[in-house]
Amino acid sequence: MIKVSITDDHDLFRSGIAMLLEKSNTIEVVHQTASVEELLNKLDESEVDICLLDISMNETNGLEALLLLRKSHPSIRSIVLTMHNEGQYVVQAIRNGAYGYLLKDCGPEELTEAIEQVFNGKKYFNKDVSHLMIEAVNIESNTQKISKREKEVLKLVAQGLTTKEIADQLFVSKRTIETHRSNILKKLDVQNTAELITKATQLGLL
Amino acid sequence: MIKVSITDDHDLFRSGIAMLLEKSNTIEVVHQTASVEELLNKLDESEVDICLLDISMNETNGLEALLLLRKSHPSIRSIVLTMHNEGQYVVQAIRNGAYGYLLKDCGPEELTEAIEQVFNGKKYFNKDVSHLMIEAVNIESNTQKISKREKEVLKLVAQGLTTKEIADQLFVSKRTIETHRSNILKKLDVQNTAELITKATQLGLL
DNA sequence: GGAATTATCCGTATTTATACTGAGTTTAAT
DNA sequence: ATTAAACTCAGTATAAATACGGATAATTCC
Numbered sequence: 001m002i003k004v005s006i007t008d009d010h011d012l013f014r015s016g017i018a019m020l021l022e023k024s025n026t027i028e029v030v031h032q033t034a035s036v037e038e039l040l041n042k043l044d045e046s047e048v049d050i051c052l053l054d055i056s057m058n059e060t061n062g063l064e065a066l067l068l069l070r071k072s073h074p075s076i077r078s079i080v081l082t083m084h085n086e087g088q089y090v091v092q093a094i095r096n097g098a099y100g101y102l103l104k105d106c107g108p109e110e111l112t113e114a115i116e117q118v119f120n121g122k123k124y125f126n127k128d129v130s131h132l133m134i135e136a137v138n139i140e141s142n143t144q145k146i147s148k149r150e151k152e153v154l155k156l157v158a159q160g161l162t163t164k165e166i167a168d169q170l171f172v173s174k175r176t177i178e179t180h181r182s183n184i185l186k187k188l189d190v191q192n193t194a195e196l197i198t199k200a201t202q203l204g205l206l
Numbered sequence: 207m208i209k210v211s212i213t214d215d216h217d218l219f220r221s222g223i224a225m226l227l228e229k230s231n232t233i234e235v236v237h238q239t240a241s242v243e244e245l246l247n248k249l250d251e252s253e254v255d256i257c258l259l260d261i262s263m264n265e266t267n268g269l270e271a272l273l274l275l276r277k278s279h280p281s282i283r284s285i286v287l288t289m290h291n292e293g294q295y296v297v298q299a300i301r302n303g304a305y306g307y308l309l310k311d312c313g314p315e316e317l318t319e320a321i322e323q324v325f326n327g328k329k330y331f332n333k334d335v336s337h338l339m340i341e342a343v344n345i346e347s348n349t350q351k352i353s354k355r356e357k358e359v360l361k362l363v364a365q366g367l368t369t370k371e372i373a374d375q376l377f378v379s380k381r382t383i384e385t386h387r388s389n390i391l392k393k394l395d396v397q398n399t400a401e402l403i404t405k406a407t408q409l410g411l412l
Numbered sequence: 413g414g415a416a417t418t419a420t421c422c423g424t425a426t427t428t429a430t431a432c433t434g435a436g437t438t439t440a441a442t
Numbered sequence: 443a444t445t446a447a448a449c450t451c452a453g454t455a456t457a458a459a460t461a462c463g464g465a466t467a468a469t470t471c472c
Contacts, residue, residue, distance in 0.1 A: 009311055010289065010310040010311045011310075011311050011312060011313045011314070012219075012222070012223060012226070012287075012310050012311070012312060012313070012314060012317060013218075013219050013222060013310055015222065015226055015313075015314045016218070016219060016221065016222015016223050016224075016225060016226050017218060017222050018222075019222060019225035019226055019229075020218070020221055020222050020225055023225075034311075081218075083216065083289075104216040104217075104218050104219055105215050105216045105217055105218070105240075106217060106218060107217045107218070107221070108217070108218060108221045111218060147417085147418060147419080148418095149418075149419060149420095150418095150419095157400045158400055158401070158403075158404045159400075159401060159404065160396055160397050160398055160400055160401025160402075160404065161400075162397075162398065162457085162458065162459090163458070163459070164457095164458085172419085172420070172421085173420080173421060173422080175420090175421055175422055175423085176419075176420055176421060176422095178459075178460080179419090179420080179421080179422095180419085180420095181459080181460085182459095182460070182461080185460085190366055191366045191368075191460095192366055192368065192399075192428085192459080192460080193398075193399050193400045193403075193459075194363045194364055194365075194366055194399045194400075194402075194403050195364070195365060195366025196366075196400075197364075197399075197400050197403035197404055197407075198364045198365065198366070198403055198407075198412070201403075201404075201407050206404070353447085353448060353449085354448090355448075355449065356448090356449095368427090368428070368429090369428070369429075370428090378449085378450065378451085379450075379451055379452085380451095381450080381451050381452055381453095382449075382450050382451060384429080384430080384451095385449085385450075385451080385452095386449085386450095387429080387430085388429095388430070388431080388432095389448095391430080397430095398429080398430080398458085399429075399430095
């Protein structure tokens, strides 16, 4: 029996998946939790082979959970199970040590297939997910250019603060912020603030 | 037996819910479909009391489906079952004739409860959903203020066009666009372009 | 240790955006 | 037919953003 845990803040989804998996005679749902914190507690009580993780959750999200799990329970293999079909998430999931990435619109068969594959030491990423990764490369080449400081400035700009207000808040001169803004515009290849905010939103920088 | 149909493009979720509901001895899942089009076809074959509808789907979304169902099958009562916890959707769902609105993070008990309530002629909206509606009123009072022309200008602003470029494109004077911009800023109660784009994005105006 | 990047700072000039006020014309609604 | 709203245009003035160009510590990377 493959011991599986499910972590997803959508109770209905979690319960449904559990019901589905319990039909299988090779898979056993050891426990299901609504948050990563809860998961980490339960892991000490009972053994688990594979964790199914959602990405969007209230406190710790699934991508962060991957890192935590890898440190605290290296033998556990995690599969990300999410509705996010954006390449950035896939890439980050792989970096953080995911053994699989599944979209919620896949079928029950694919889920059990993935669990078995991962249990047998393979990794599982289907075609759709692979396509997503290609897009992600382009996006990353843009977003990674933006430094921490620039991101900080960017967020304040998005909030409607003027250059001077940002300068005061960050305890630097107005000139510095102007340079930052200028550099951000160049890096994202946009002409002005309006386009900047639009693009930054699309790239998930805000 | 209450005859229920499930429409959601997430196969896993759909299958899971079906499993959950089939445990009940008062509810019968007549069929499950991945799209509204598919649902409408199947409705001619077999009778249904209650439709569970997701909102975000590829072609026709759940909110549009409410209207279609009300016309073609007035006796069917629909419950929206979604992860969207934004008030706008709740309001629109009610307008379009939904008998209930449930978030996917509710428990299995609440789902069966809602189905039974709606079957007995009541409407079902839980506390969380009610709260969402209050926000929605504010948002609507903001977004509805924006005229067609202003929305047009707003979109061009978001694309990074300057006032002059927008003026040229719309064949009006620079002054006119300046007035539009000024009015939009006032209506959305923001101070500058950056904040404008941020807020407009949040309000779904772009 | 050296190279590259980043964060910080500054001046000058030009372009854009915004504030304030006012007003004529079209369009829609009652 | 009157009102209200939306769309159009304008003058004046200030504030802000952007384009140039140049410079010095600190940090990170190789």
